[in-house]
Amino acid sequence: xxxxxxxxxxxxxxxxxxxxxxxxxxxxxxxxxxxxxxxxxxxxxxxxxxxxxxxxxxxxxxxxxxxxxxxxxxxxxx
Numbered sequence: 001x002x003x004x005x006x007x008x009x010x011x012x013x014x015x016x017x018x019x020x021x022x023x024x025x026x027x028x029x030x031x032x033x034x035x036x037x038x039x040x041x042x043x044x045x046x047x048x049x050x051x052x053x054x055x056x057x058x059x060x061x062x063x064x065x066x067x068x069x070x071x072x073x074x075x076x077x078x
Contacts, residue, residue, distance in 0.1 A: 007034035014045060022049035023056055 013021030026045035
């Protein structure tokens with residue numbers, strides 16, 4: 001299955017409330033897989049997944065902090 005076809009299936013399932021599809025669609029948009037890279041659209045789908053109880057996104061600080069709360073990005077010191 002081609003990337004654009006897969007992304008279309010994720011979009012249909014995500015709109016129907018499938019939290020795994022919402023997370024995968026967010027990943028597609030965040031990484032430009034099968035679509036143009038769009039971080040705002042990625043954040044929209046990641047937020048949708050989290051609002052329905054998906055925990056994977058919350059366990060990935062590189063995804064969760066910048067995309068879910070772009071106005072409150074923590075400063076990391078090394």
